[in-house]
Amino acid sequence: MTGERATSRKTFYDRVYEFVRQVPAGQVVTYGQVAVELGSPAAARAVGYALHFLPGNSDVPWWRVVNAGGGISLRGRGEAAEVQRRLLEGEAVEFQHEGRIDLRRYRWIPESPG
DNA sequence: GAGATGACGGGCT
């Protein structure tokens, strides 16, 4: 009975959605960071895959998740990348000349003194 | 049970 693997109850993806949902507007997190927060620092790929299932009308701010370089990859969807950038800019997130975000400034850290 | 997929990350050339 002690083996209450509640984690198995929800899929890794569901945990990703919940975490991303906690990201406040105007801040961003990286795929790798989400993976770390979920307990799997090497599951950055799975994190991106989880967001891949999210429709545009989802209540999960998927656009607040960027790659480790603070940029938008969307490795094969340039259009989605443009939408993501627009959404972030709408939240006062500044993009640098190289189209990347200054993570030192916008990266959100959970349970942070803020 | 095994193989294939994929919104990543890091390292090497």
Added chain:
DNA sequence: AAGCCCGCCATCT
């Protein structure tokens, strides 16, 4: 600086 390759992990067929 840019591009390519490998590895990692979770889910699906």
